[in-house]
Amino acid sequence: MKLKKFTSALLFSLSSLGLTSLSAQVIAQPNVYKFDTTKTAELRARDGLPNFFKKLHAGEDVKVGYIGGSITNGGLWRAKSLDWLRSEYPKANITQVNAAIGGTGPDYGAARIGDHLLEHNPDMVFIEYRVNNGGVYQGRAFEGLIPQIWEKNPNAEICIVYTIAHWMIDDISKGNQAQAGKPIEAVANHYGIPSIEFGLEVVKLLKEDKLVFKKGDSSAEGKIIFSKDGVHPIEAGHDIYRDVLVRSLKNLDGHGVAGKNIIPAPSKENIFSKASMVPVSEAKFSTNWQRVALTGVDINADLTDENRGGKAIFEQAMKTTKVGESFTFQWQGFLLGLTAVLEGKGDVVVEVTTDGGKPKLVDLKSRKGHRQEKYKFLAEVADGKHTTTVKLVKLAPNKTLQVGQFLVVAD
Template sequence: MKFKITLFFSLLIIASSSLLAQVSKEKFNFDPNKTEELRVRNGLPNFFKKLKAGEDVKIGYIGGSITNGGLWRTKSIEWLKSEYPKANITQVNAAIGGTGPEYGACRINNHLLIRNPDMVFIEYRVNNGGAYQGRALEGLIPQIWKQNPNADICIVYTISKGMIADIQKGNQTNAGKFMEPVANHYGITSIEFGLEVVKLLNEDKLVFQKGDSPSKGKIVFTNDGTHPVEAGHDIYRDVLVRSLKSIENFGTPGIHKIPKPLKENNFSGASLVPVTQAKFSKNWQNVDLGDETMINDDLTDKNGGTKTLFEKAMKTETIGETFTLKWEGFLLGFTSILEAKGAIKVEVTTDGISKIFDMKSRNGKTQTKYTFLKELKRGVHTTTVKLIKLAPGKVFQVGQFLVVDHQ
């Protein structure tokens, strides 16, 4: 009798393991050129299991400014706390305004994963989630699951004015077309916030941007065409809430298995390398960043600060000064102060091949941002950067390096 019971439970475990394997290997073929409000795929079963059990649940967010200081995040957390009052729900906001998934893949470990989230919302469509044809976005997923194979992931699609025409036709946006294949490949749930916004716009119940048309009696969605005002964030929250409620009992909890990469040279091995790893010539100085070097659990409203881009930094005002970095991967970038076109020029020499590079900003003004060089063949490289032009009153400042490889 004991043998039969043991055999029964052994078969049960094998059957359960087989089910988990089938779930993890299921392939999804949602059309990446079209958009729907909810594509469940493998769902969020681990997340809901912990919520229902009243456990500690830490939710992580990574994306751009719509999430960084966005009320949809705060409002959704408030709803989750009211819906699952026994659970201890906390959050880590690692979104940074004006940054895309190429930078996110490099920093996700430093800013988010070291805090061990149980659930991660990714919001990058407005900030060009299709950067590097989706390879940057893809790089986020394996990093999350290597740190915590039980962490569930959800991609959310926010909307900006230039996306309206596509979404009105039920089409995915140019960036989203590279994000959806990633969601299909890894079984990631995706939620489209934009369809509800466009629906209200078509019903003449919403003005997308203040001043577009008379707004009396209507919802004004944004003031600038991108960042929702509070009423706009209410729409985002409501779409998220109804999507989450519809899938709270869907899926089989278990460990996420990382499949073979969708694309070669994805950003799954991307990392931040401290500026101290480079060898600098004589006339460089350490930059006093003060308290800005401390990264806390909430990056909200720190968009313009150096804290999210520099842990340590070096600067020079002397033409001809250099720094040299030995690195391994296929793409190198660095955080820096960028200026108007032509204000700062450097000569970049990698493995003996030189090219002039303009450290120009995206808006023609001084920006604390990041920039990437040209992709190379994967391997060990040595790069030397030499300052060859500096406008009067400007400074060439660099921070941590962005080294991209795949695992």
């Protein structure tokens, strides 16, 4: 959040009371936003993006960062928005950092944002997480992104963008915020961050019978086909996203006062502002484990294109195919997560024991019911030092237990 100045009238009043030393000083207080989090709007400007536009107008080097899910990772709205920025501000040298990974949410994002995005010191960060369970952990995960960005660079600007999926159509067509977006809007209010709703324009065109949301839903003759699956837009859908973003950015240009962003006290306890990734090599493994030879493009080497393959999820990884093998990891915090290969239900089951407590069975199953290179958070515990042992207790034929870096969230 940024600060707003008191009016000159108040300064004059203070001076008239004999507080003349104050009259020459800047007296400020935080901006307070109380937008209805149950409703949505195409643009809520809040504190704006003044540092971003200041650098654009000055023709400086500007690095734009993106974090979110597959709609941003491989989505054309990202590329199209960059094309527009470069044409609108030709004197600026605009580059990008794409830290979005498909199928991941803000819980994982908060743990990896430092390594995958902030390491490259972006001037502007677009966050897209509503479709990928943006409200996970009641918004605590999403909120944890914001202090991390401003601790790294207090002058960096942040903008939240809301993409739409088929299960949100009814809410957004009524002007309501989708369920996962409500805690995100609360974060936006608390930190003064602009939010842009892409979905309102989509449902407007849908109501006007100018758009088919999912190919095959109805006759597409003379209409825009938005998507093939009800979630991921095809190019025409990304054109809509780009157009909404462009007109919102035009409205934001000139809004707000440039300066360092101030990190307020958290809006709730145990936000994910101290989330991080810890190398898998920090754990002690039993005998029958092997290092995994990873393939794909390293996310830290790929700043412009799609992030796919094992190297997008895993920095290092270990694997075993023997039931009974285990590893032990000492950590400090209140929440531990694993990056892992997730399989179908019951294919890979581990027994988790923390601090010598009662063992708990954890099914490393994917939401889609088939193999995915993803992550799994365990149950929350009291904040502090912990020792966790993970033991493989069930493994289906031709399957492998594969784990990578740990996700540690501390208070």
